[in-house]
Amino acid sequence: MDDKKGKGVSRRDFLKRVGAGSVGAAVISKGLLDAPGADAYPTEAVEPAKGRSIVSLKVNGKAYRIEVQHRQTLAEVLRDELGLTGTRIGCDRGECGACTVIIDGRNMYSCSQLAVWMSGKEILTVEGLAKGDKLDPIQQAFIDHDGPQCGFCTSGQIMSGKALLLRNPSPSEAQARRALSGNLCRCGNYNREVEAVLAAAKAR
Amino acid sequence: MAQKEFSVVGKATPRIDGFERVTGKAEYTGDVQLPGMLYARVLRSPHPHAKILSIDTSKAEKLPGVKAIVHSFNTQVTWASGGLTQKRMIFNNPVRYVGDAVAAVAATDRYIAEDALELIEVKYEKLPYVLDAAAALKSDAPKIYPKGNLSVGDGRVTAPIREQWGDVEKGFKEADKVFEDTYISKHVNNAQMERRVSVAKWDGAKLTVYASTQGISNARGDIAKALDLPLSRVRVVCKYMGAGFGNKNQAQDYDMMTAVLAKTAGQPVKLEFTREDDFIGMHGRWASEQHYKVGVKKDGTITAVELNAITNMGAYRKQSGDLTGCDFYNIPNYKKVVSPTHTNTVVAANYRAPAYPQSVFGFASMLDQIAFDLGVNPYDMFLKNRVRVSKGKSQFTSNEMEACIVEGAKKIGWQEKWHPAGASKGAKLHGIGMALGGYPFRLGLGAATIRLNPDATAHVIVGVVDIGTGAKSTMAIIAAEALGIPLDQIQLASGDTDVTPYSIGESSSRTTSFTGTAVIAAAEDVRKQIFAVAARELEAKPEELDLKNGIVFLKSNPGQKMPLVKAIRKVESEIIGRATTNPTWPEGFDGKCFAAHFCEVEVDRFTGQVRLTRYVAAHDSGTIINRLTATSQVKGGVVQGIGMAFTEELLIDRPTATPINPNYRDAKVPTHLEVPEIEVLFVDASDPYGPFGGKPVGEPPITASVGTIANAIFNATGKRFKELPITPDKILRAIQV
Ligand code: FES
Ligand code: FES
Numbered sequence: 057m058d059d060k061k062g063k064g065v066s067r068r069d070f071l072k073r074v075g076a077g078s079v080g081a082a083v084i085s086k087g088l089l090d091a092p093g094a095d096a097y098p099t100e101a102v103e104p105a106k107g108r109s110i111v112s113l114k115v116n117g118k119a120y121r122i123e124v125q126h127r128q129t130l131a132e133v134l135r136d137e138l139g140l141t142g143t144r145i146g147c148d149r150g151e152c153g154a155c156t157v158i159i160d161g162r163n164m165y166s167c168s169q170l171a172v173w174m175s176g177k178e179i180l181t182v183e184g185l186a187k188g189d190k191l192d193p194i195q196q197a198f199i200d201h202d203g204p205q206c207g208f209c210t211s212g213q214i215m216s217g218k219a220l221l222l223r224n225p226s227p228s229e230a231q232a233r234r235a236l237s238g239n240l241c242r243c244g245n246y247n248r249e250v251e252a253v254l255a256a257a258k259a260r
Numbered sequence: 261m262a263q264k265e266f267s268v269v270g271k272a273t274p275r276i277d278g279f280e281r282v283t284g285k286a287e288y289t290g291d292v293q294l295p296g297m298l299y300a301r302v303l304r305s306p307h308p309h310a311k312i313l314s315i316d317t318s319k320a321e322k323l324p325g326v327k328a329i330v331h332s333f334n335t336q337v338t339w340a341s342g343g344l345t346q347k348r349m350i351f352n353n354p355v356r357y358v359g360d361a362v363a364a365v366a367a368t369d370r371y372i373a374e375d376a377l378e379l380i381e382v383k384y385e386k387l388p389y390v391l392d393a394a395a396a397l398k399s400d401a402p403k404i405y406p407k408g409n410l411s412v413g414d415g416r417v418t419a420p421i422r423e424q425w426g427d428v429e430k431g432f433k434e435a436d437k438v439f440e441d442t443y444i445s446k447h448v449n450n451a452q453m454e455r456r457v458s459v460a461k462w463d464g465a466k467l468t469v470y471a472s473t474q475g476i477s478n479a480r481g482d483i484a485k486a487l488d489l490p491l492s493r494v495r496v497v498c499k500y501m502g503a504g505f506g507n508k509n510q511a512q513d514y515d516m517m518t519a520v521l522a523k524t525a526g527q528p529v530k531l532e533f534t535r536e537d538d539f540i541g542m543h544g545r546w547a548s549e550q551h552y553k554v555g556v557k558k559d560g561t562i563t564a565v566e567l568n569a570i571t572n573m574g575a576y577r578k579q580s581g582d583l584t585g586c587d588f589y590n591i592p593n594y595k596k597v598v599s600p601t602h603t604n605t606v607v608a609a610n611y612r613a614p615a616y617p618q619s620v621f622g623f624a625s626m627l628d629q630i631a632f633d634l635g636v637n638p639y640d641m642f643l644k645n646r647v648r649v650s651k652g653k654s655q656f657t658s659n660e661m662e663a664c665i666v667e668g669a670k671k672i673g674w675q676e677k678w679h680p681a682g683a684s685k686g687a688k689l690h691g692i693g694m695a696l697g698g699y700p701f702r703l704g705l706g707a708a709t710i711r712l713n714p715d716a717t718a719h720v721i722v723g724v725v726d727i728g729t730g731a732k733s734t735m736a737i738i739a740a741e742a743l744g745i746p747l748d749q750i751q752l753a754s755g756d757t758d759v760t761p762y763s764i765g766e767s768s769s770r771t772t773s774f775t776g777t778a779v780i781a782a783a784e785d786v787r788k789q790i791f792a793v794a795a796r797e798l799e800a801k802p803e804e805l806d807l808k809n810g811i812v813f814l815k816s817n818p819g820q821k822m823p824l825v826k827a828i829r830k831v832e833s834e835i836i837g838r839a840t841t842n843p844t845w846p847e848g849f850d851g852k853c854f855a856a857h858f859c860e861v862e863v864d865r866f867t868g869q870v871r872l873t874r875y876v877a878a879h880d881s882g883t884i885i886n887r888l889t890a891t892s893q894v895k896g897g898v899v900q901g902i903g904m905a906f907t908e909e910l911l912i913d914r915p916t917a918t919p920i921n922p923n924y925r926d927a928k929v930p931t932h933l934e935v936p937e938i939e940v941l942f943v944d945a946s947d948p949y950g951p952f953g954g955k956p957v958g959e960p961p962i963t964a965s966v967g968t969i970a971n972a973i974f975n976a977t978g979k980r981f982k983e984l985p986i987t988p989d990k991i992l993r994a995i996q997v
Contacts, residue, residue: 127371141291142284144502146453147535151924154453182284191282199278202892206728207281208453208502214282237932240924242453243503243728244899245892246935 113174115140116184124171131155131166133174134181142182142211146240153239156212157181163219165238182211185218194218194256201252205243212239217253226257267808268740268747269952272888275733276752277500277726286500289472290457290532297459298327299370300521300531302514303363303377304541305355308604308917309389309402312353312382315363320379325372328525329380331363335520337486341478341510343576345411345419350486350513350520354387356404356575357604358918359540361513366521366529389604391917393572394549396603404575404602411577411600420599421582425652428555431564431593435555439630442551443622444983445966446909447572449544449922450611451929454502456538460518461528468495471515474508475765477723480757482511487519495758498725501766505900506610507542508727509767514541539606539922544910546581546600546608547572550622555593560636562645564593567623571608573600578609585619585967588661588696588854589627589645594652604917606910610767613699613959617901617966621984624695624967629980632681638971639665639674642696642856650850657851658955660880661696663943664856668878669694671941672858682978689863691976694856697964698880701851701947701955702770703843706778707761710739712786712835716810716824717749720779723763724771725755728896729958730889731771737885738776738951742783744807745824761840769853769956772885776951778841786837794827843949851947853955854880857898857964863976865995868988870906870973872934877961878941883953887942894961895938901965903930907985 112121115138124133131148134140134157143166146154150168157166158180166179185192194217197203204210213236220227220235227235232253233246241249280286317329332351342348351361363380367373388402395401396409403409411419432438459470467489473479476496484494501508514531522529533541548571555564571581581600624642631641646661669675677692684690709721720739726732732752740747754760764774791802794812798805798820806815813821828835845851860874877894884890907928913920921927946953966984974980979994 125371135291136293139293140284141287144288144454145290146455146502147924148455149535149923151535152453182282186283191279195282198282199274202274202888204275204278204281204728205730205889205892205896206453206501206503207286208288210281211284233932240453240929240931242451242505242900242929243892244896244902244930244935246899246930246932247895247937248892250932 109172111172111175113176114178116181126170126172128171129167130169130171130174133171134166140181140183144208144211146208153212153216154209156215156239158215158219161219161222163216182214185214192218193259194221194253197252197256197259201255202248203245203252205245209239209241213241213249217256220253221257225260229254266741266952268737269885270883270887273733273737273747273886274888275730276736277732288454288500288502289459289470289498290454292459292470294459294461294528297528297530298366298368298525299373300364300366300518300529301370301373301377302361302517302533302537302541303380304537305358305360305362307355307384307386308358309387309404310355310384311387312355312362313385314383316381319381320365320376323372323376323379325368326365326376327368327527328366328521329363330517330520330524337516337520339513339516340482340485342513342578344579345577346405348576350516357606359606360575361541364517364521364531366525370532389917391603391605391912391914393547393570393601393603396601397570397599404604409602411573411581411602420597421580423596424594426593428564428566428593428595432555435563436558438553438555439626440553441626441629442549442982443625445548445618445621446984447544447547447606447608448611448904448908449539449910449927450505450507451539451924451927452503452505452507455535456512456514456533456542457530458515458518459528459530460522462522466493466495467519468497469515469519470497471511472501472508473498473511474501474504474725474727474767475510475763476725476755476757477762478509478765479511479515483515483519486516495756498755501725501727503728505612506614506767509610509765512542535924536922539927540919543574543578543607543609545611545614545618548583548618550583550619552623552626554626554630556630556634558634560631560634560641560644562589562591565591567596569598571598571600572603572605574603574605574607576607577602578607579614582615583619584615585623588647588698590648591652605912606919612897612900612962616697616699616963617904620695620697620963621966621970625970625980625982628693628971628974637678638694639669639678642694646696650852654848654850657845657849657949658882658945658947659852659854660943660945661854661856664854664878664880667941667943668856668858668876671878671939672860672874672876674858677860681975684976687865689865689976691861691863691972691974692858693968693970693972693975694858695964695967695971696856697960698852698854699769699956699960699963701853701950702773703845703851703949704764704770704774705762705842706774707763707840708775708778708782709761709836709838710743710782710786712828712837714828714834716745716828717751718743718745719751719753721753721760722775722779723754723757723760724775725766727766729766729771729893730886731766733889734772734885735775735779738779739783741952742780743786745810769958772954772956773950776954777843778839780951781839781841782837785839786835789835789837790824790827793830794822797822797827797830851949851955853960855960855964857968859968859972861969861972861976863973863991868992870991872902872936872969875936876939876941878943879960880943880945881957881960882945882947882950882955884942885952885954890942890957891940893957894940897961898938898965899930899935901962902934902969904984905966905969905986907987909985
């Protein structure tokens with residue numbers, strides 16, 4: 057009798073598959089490009105015995121050199137190793153957007169990026185937005201427009217909104233909605249989150 | 261009715277903890293990190309019904325890093341709130357659904373814990389199972405409990421649930437026409453964004469649980485009872501909470517598992533559910549099959565309603581399983597029999613307004629159809645039959661349902677836009693629909709302490725947690741108004757049972773009324789003490805004084821005044837006010853919130869896709885304490901209804917009895933793209949029993965939403981959809997024949 061859990065894709069399986077895919081990616085990128093970026097995908101091949109690698113990355117302007125497990129995601133490293141728990145994990149499988157951070161200017165799900173891929177990357181998390189007590193306009197707008205209900209999706213919504221404003225300082229409502237569409241909010245506060253992004257655009 | 265003049269209440273006030281929420285500083289349970297903390301994972305049953313013959317953990321134990329493994333053979337802990345009518349353990353044998361917890365492992369990291377789950381060897385003896393509620397009630401169905409599958413009562417709940425007034429037979433005789441039909445709703449998950457997580461640590465004989473719970477006081481009680489500990493030795497902390505919508509009330513099995521693992525391992529433990537665990541391991545909204553018989557006069561006036569229904573509670577009964585969508589109508593003769601039934605599927609229990617949206621869908625669809633058949637405009641049908649008395653007998657303490665209907669209809673432009681169902685032509689079919697909703701407004705036990713500091717700032721100490729409703733802000737606003745000091749002078753201490761007094765918790769829309777009433781009473785206690793001191797200084801009687809904006813003054817001569825700070829200094833230290841309140845309705849009265857919802861849709865005739873183009877939600881929630889957060893609550897409730905109406909349904913693979921879409925992508929919760937602007941309207945209202953006239957806001961918004969959307973789709977297509985969710989394939993099939 058097969059007593060394995062019959063429940064679809066577990067995170068382990070998911071990571072196994074991601075790992076397999078990235079081996080191929082690393083080969084291709086080596087062939088196409090020469091150096092930079094190629095080592096952005098050091099998979100098990102680098103130090104297969106230990107399953108760990110050293111990664112140098114920048115988070116919120118600070119440089120870190122840390123040893124990570126190959127199977128650790130960026131979200132886990134941010135939260136568990138760097139103490140940046142403002143990045144939330146809602147699904148851990150690339151569906152909800154609670155873990156959204158900005159990597160080299162683009163909003164991405166940090167639960168679906170392995171930490172070892174982050175060498176040389178610049179990462180911005182919700183903790184990096186305010187300058188001291190001075191909030192970023194998008195944060196102020198989220199307070200004024202009641203962006204967070206339970207607040208669990210809020211960091212992600214803010215980071216997707218911020219990424220949008222970085223590339224398009226005055227988005228239309230439709231553009232704002234589309235830009236946030238990878239960020240679920242089960243509290244259903246979608247109107248407020250879009251309102252806040254548009255207000256932040258005006259406030260700049 | 262004219263609103264009283266308030267200084268803080270009734271405005272649109274940003275949350276008092278907004279800064280923490282937008283900077284990532286808010287500490288949710290999953291953010292708690294303790295030295296030496298282990299990570300735990302849960303093993304779940306792959307079988308819908310099976311006896312566990314043995315559990316062999318020897319291989320798992322040998323995995324380096326594994327520190328503790330608990331299961332039904334070494335851990336017998338009752339989960340009191342896990343089963344209303346049966347004794348439910350945190351690990352059960354037999355297991356009764358795919359997803360029932362079998363074991364939990366704590367290890368030095370979460371990967372090792374997951375590896376260990378795969379090394380646990382469980383021998384099962386499969387038992388016959390049943391998945392459908394109607395089939396489960398047949399005499400030859402496999403029995404999940406010795407007494408059968410109709411969930412039996414235990415004094416707290418009954419089965420079947422019966423309610424009756426008037427005489428339905430007489431009512432049907434008085435009717436010009438009698439209609440009968442059946443409506444079906446499906447199991448949908450609460451799907452709150454924060455996965456279930458619990459962190460437990462023991463300091464000697466004292467247990468601290470960082471829980472993700474909607475009610476810390478009840479969680480403490482549950483944990484103490486389950487582990488046989490005195491209340492003083494259990495501390496439950498919940499500072500920020502990533503929502504629950506009813507599936508994180510009290511303490512749940514994982515809180516107890518975490519505590520036992522931490523005890524066994526001698527180290528703190530964090531147990532996290534995966535997203536799939538969260539979808540199948542706790543509960544969602546009960547599915548239902550509702551059969552209505554409705555008698556009406558020619559003009560649509562209801563003479564009698566009979567409801568016979570089955571609700572699917574899954575393997576355990578945590579909650580009532582009732583259906584209460586008829587609550588919003590005037591029904592002179594009523595009879596209801598609802599049978600909560602067990603099946604070998606995921607448990608069903610509370611999800612925001614547990615017994616409402618599915619039954620409002622059924623009954624509001626029924627009435628809308630009757631209106632069509634009689635040639636009555638649905639607006640007149642709903643207006644005419646709106647509820648006037650509660651349960652056929654009691655008066656409401658306030659009832660602005662009429663205003664909700666009239667003002668909401670005006671806002672959406674009902675009279676200009678309505679057309680007979682099916683009259684819209686072209687590629688995009690236009691439809692407009694409405695339904696009535698609301699939620700009970702209850703009174704009950706609340707407690708609060710207020711510490712007025714020497715500098716005239718105050719700490720309000722209450723046991724509430726804020727699950728996203730804005731409850732912390734609401735409590736601070738009520739305190740500021742009641743005390744007569746500015747809002748920014750108030751700090752809230754909440755979410756820690758070692759510090760805060762009892763609170764019912766954030767469930768059933770009770771925080772504002774239960775705890776808010778206590779906050780007002782505690783503030784009055786503070787004011788009494790202040791006035792006693794200030795009276796001597798101002799040479800007046802205490803009852804002649806008032807306090808506003810931090811100034812104590814003579815009511816009859818506001819010029820005669822002193823700053824609050826000075827009055828406090830006359831007391832040796834800070835002033836402490838406290839109150840425990842437990843009001844009840846006067847004989848013959850009952851409380852309720854009311855709502856009328858309206859929406860417009862556009863149905864694509866060639867794809868069956870529906871676009872919601874407009875949504876108007878009109879609510880009577882009494883005085884609105886905070887317009888900003890209350891408006892958000894309404895918007896959010898409607899959005900959850902949108903998911904339930906259009907897409908959400910837990911799908912079970914029949915050959916394996918396994919849920920196949922326990923994740924966000926496949927459960928299809930609404931995203932930014934499906935949600936229009938939700939226009940929210942609070943009608944002018946005030947209830948004499950609510951704090952400053954306020955009634956609940958949290959649950960009413962979801963109640964009417966599903967029925968409203970369903971009726972709009974009928975108006976667009978001329979086809980009645982009697983089964984949720986109303987997906988494009990169903991629509992296409994119906995409109996193409
Ligand atoms: S946690 Fe990364 S997408 Fe959900
Ligand atoms: S605010 Fe709760 S999930 Fe978005």
